[in-house]
Amino acid sequence: MGGKPFYITTTLPYVNASPHMGHALEFVQADTLARARRAQGDEVFFSTGTDEHGQKIFEAAQRAGQSVQDYVDHYATEFQKLGAALDLSNDAFIRTTDPAHIKAAENIWRRCEAGGDIYKKTYAGLYCVGCESFKTEKECEGGKCPLHPNAELKEISEENYFFKFSNYQERLLAYLEQPNVITPEWRRIEAINFVKGGLEDFSISREASRLSWGIPTPDDESQVMYVWFDALTNYISTLGWPKDVEGNFQKFWTDGQTLQVAGKDQVRFQSLMWQAMLMSADIKNTDTVFYHGFITSGGQKMSKSLGNVINPLDLVEKYGTDAVRYILLRHVSPTEDSDLTLDAVHEYYTAHLTNGLGNLIARVMKLAETHLEPSDIARMETPHVRVDAMDDFQFNKAMDFIWEHVTGLDEYIASEKPFAVVKDEPEQGKEMILSCIKQLHAIATMLAPFMPQTSEKILAAIKENKKPENLFPRKE
């Protein structure tokens, strides 16, 4: 029943700050999709990693008084920790400082260059010394940088390599004609409108003298690649492109189905720039990019100054891996911005996991443990229920569907009272309890991609015919 090999990747977090809830959301969504495909029998390659080059990282390392390498190593570890805490099933963890990735970035550069899409020109812009970066005119207020109104904006001109984005307007529009290339649909419209507005070539390198932490451009040591040109290449370098000694690139990218998961601010990078790069390098385009929304807290962006930051690792520590996955998948909209507060997290946990699923597992398994024999379990047929909502990235709808079964089973027990029937009519009661177990089994199976550890614990409990330890202990 397996389909094409399935490739899925997250964007690579930029390692200039610690992991936040947005990263956790993207990771968990991607992991759930990967697990769901594996459960369908598809061969899956799930990749994630870290983006480690660029000026900001260089500066952040200096501020932290660390060598850049130590600094990026530290953050790569942080993200790997989060991945482990969320029980990600990724097959690869790519770092853009990996030698193989650097080779790949050089290679795609050469291919774009061979295609005539890379050229050198002088870039003149207003440079804010305070920000250490160029400002567009729109960003400036009254000729001053809004962040550093006292610093003089300097007109700096610099020779950089540019990518002929403008060459790809028609081909990008043709690509965007395909309804599935972007989800949700309205972001595809957004992308089309943007392309129709005209595309400007963009600079893909910086002078090495100003920015040392990057991949040198091939054949020109005086320049380094601008970080995202390098970073975007990760989606194929992680598969072993270009050498492809293991054949993963051919299997998963060329012959497989490809899906990228990204934040809603990424449309231009993932669906336009990256796709144009692929066209230039004569590599197949991404089949689908799914864009999720952002998580706010208390109606505002999470920020350290507001003090409303929710740290995903803290949350996992307090509530557990599957509880965090549950909240991100069910109580966060897949594509719209969603609000999450610690109070809300606590409420969802208590209401649906402690009182809901956890209690249901306990009451059903207690009945089974008391009244059923292992032989009853062994002869049980286990139904499989398909979760349709997953076809459309509707994680929350899929979870709602599963929870209808949870509630339904609670209702069944309350109205049919198997615990009472079994006292007077043991055989009939046992059959009723067995049907409860079947339902619980179905719930556990459906839950597997979303809450893998919970799913396994339920299935193990059913198999052993033993009430498990409290899966979701009450929290203060």
Place this chain on the structure above:
RNA sequence: CGCGGGGUGGAGCAGUAGUAGCUCGUUAGGCUCAUAACCUAAAGGUCGCAGGUGCAAUUCCUGCCCCCGCAACCA
């Protein structure tokens, strides 16, 4: 007239041209298998404002108000 998303009972969200649903919270019952859990019922909304089209609009159209993102080299 820059682009997009949103304004629905106390809170958070669904939803549809024709008795407005869900989760949490509140109140009253019930049950006792279970984690003081679970089940049932009730209270609570002029579905942002004003017009328009329709037999009928929260749902379609127009205008306005308010909130939130984005506005290209930002990884």
